[in-house]
Amino acid sequence: MIRVLVVDDHPLVRAGLRALVETAGDLLVVGEATSGEDAVAAVRDSAPADAPDVVLMDLSMPGIGGLEATRLLTAAETRPHVVVLTSFPDPASVRQALAAGAVGYLLKDADPATVVAGVRAAAGGGAPLDPRAARVLLPSRDAGGAGTSAAPPASSSSPPVDPLVTGREAEVLRLIARGRANKQIAHELGISERTVKAHAGSVFRRIGVADRTSAALWARDNGF
Structure with a gap:
């Protein structure tokens, strides 16, 4: 309970x-x-x-x-x-x-x-985050990373998605972005919680974030 x-x-x-x-x-x-x-x-x-x-x-x-x-x-x-x-x-x-x-x-x-x-x-x-709350954060994140240049804001603040996160790690990241806990992700993907934690830790390092909320925002900003 x-x-x-x-x-x-x-x-x-x-x-x-x-x-x-x-x-x-x-x-x-x-x-x-x-x-x-x-x-x-x-x-x-x-x-x-x-x-x-x-x-x-x-x-x-x-x-x-x-x-x-x-x-x-x-x-x-x-x-x-x-x-x-x-x-x-x-x-x-x-x-x-x-x-x-x-x-x-x-x-x-x-x-x-x-x-x-x-x-x-x-x-x-x-990390349950209302999409509207996530959206209002994204412009400030982009502005902080891109500065005054309008050239490639997404790639300057976050490297392209495909080379960074693919396969099972991408599936884990998508579910994190939807607010799923590790236990729920493990159940949906048919893997162990330990494996989920390993994938999540690897994803966090790849995209340069330290927590699930930042990972969820990055995922939404990059089309997940």
């Missing part, structure tokens, strides 16, 4: 998320919080058997907001997987949330099934 903490200052949103999460047989809401302070306290004070695996975190709340709460939670000894669930798809919010330690970024108008799948992916080590 995947344990979930819902963090939002609007009672209606919390009630809706609780109802949505608990329709899935493998998810359980173990608590609700109305602010960042409450979220940090709930995780800190929870017994091991009740500690959340995933925190659905709003960004805009009174007191300590979602960004600072995410930093505190991901720096703690017990580190839940924080998935931001917000209404803000702007580049600054997305970048700040991921820099704070969030493993995923979803939008509140997403399909309910997307939110449920995102919780599952985060619990399994995946």
Whole structure:
């Protein structure tokens, strides 16, 4: 059972998320919080058997907001997987949330099934990222890598795809870009989790990234 903490200052949103999460047989809401302070306290004070695996975190709340709460939670000894669930798809919010330690970024108008799948992916080590959040990051990544030259921005920031990632590694990268966890990738491809980890590590080195979120963004930027 995947344990979930819902963090939002609007009672209606919390009630809706609780109802949505608990329709899935493998998810359980173990608590609700109305602010960042409450979220940090709930995780800190929870017994091991009740500690959340995933925190659905709003960004805009009174007191300590979602960004600072995410930093505190991901720096703690017990580190839940924080998935931001917000209404803000702007580049600054997305970048700040991921820099704070969030493993995923979803939008509140997403399909309910997307939110449920995102919780599952985060619990399994995946990086659920709404495509709209990914898109707003790509221009800044391209601009940073390409400078003022308009000649070959894609090839200057990322080498061509075919020579870099092919075969089974490409399949693993595609599934990482879709937010799949290693266990899910192993099941879909019929290989072991150890093999998935080996392919993922090789891909990360080839494309010059250090984590799954950056790999997902690179993959989407390069046509995967």
